[in-house]
Amino acid sequence: MIERWFQEIQNIPSVKGSFITTMRGTVMGKHGIKESDRQLQNMALRILRIHALMHQSGNKLSEIELYWNHLLIIGKISQNALLVTICEDAHVISLLRITMNVSLSHILQEKKISKKVRSHATDPGHLLKKGTFDEEERALLAQK
Structure with missing residues (x-):
């Protein structure tokens, strides 16, 4: 059934694909994307770390937009999941949102998705305790 909703996103012109992860970055489903789950998890973790940085500074985000390699990457954050869509053109951003x-x-x-996201629910700050920060993440931290 989730394929139907991925297809709704895919039907928007310029959308290359989308995927959904838990708030820990575990990929639960994808559509139209050839990258491996590991690559998608790395992308999701970047978005989730930005979310965690902003959350700790008191700015709660529900959406993050990134431009990378001439692509627009939009991460829609819910309470327990992250939906990421990759598209080639920002002209359809309103419809895409x-x-x-x-x-x-x-x-x-x-049911399958809701059960998994509940079992992977975590405090956004948890992601900041793992790994090292790159230059852009340190700049965001400095703004706190």
């Missing part, structure tokens, strides 16, 4: 919101709410109603 609406579709991601609707799709994420429906995906999270799936």
Whole structure:
């Protein structure tokens, strides 16, 4: 059933694909993306670390947009999951945001997904305790 909602996102012009992860970065599903789950997890962890940095400074984000290799990467953050969409053009951003919101709410109603995200729920600050910070992350921390 989650394929239907991934397809709704995929139907938007310029969308290359999307995937959903837990708040710990575990990939639960993907559509239209050829990258490995490990690569997607690394991308998700970057987005989740930015979210955690902003959360600790009192700025709660529900969405993060990144530009990388001429691609727009949008991470939609819910309470327990992250939906990431990769697209080639920002002209459809309004429609994409609406579709991601609707799709994420429906995906999270799936029993298999809701069970997994609940079991992987974590405090955003948990991600900051792992690994080292790159230069951009240190700059965000310095703004605190």
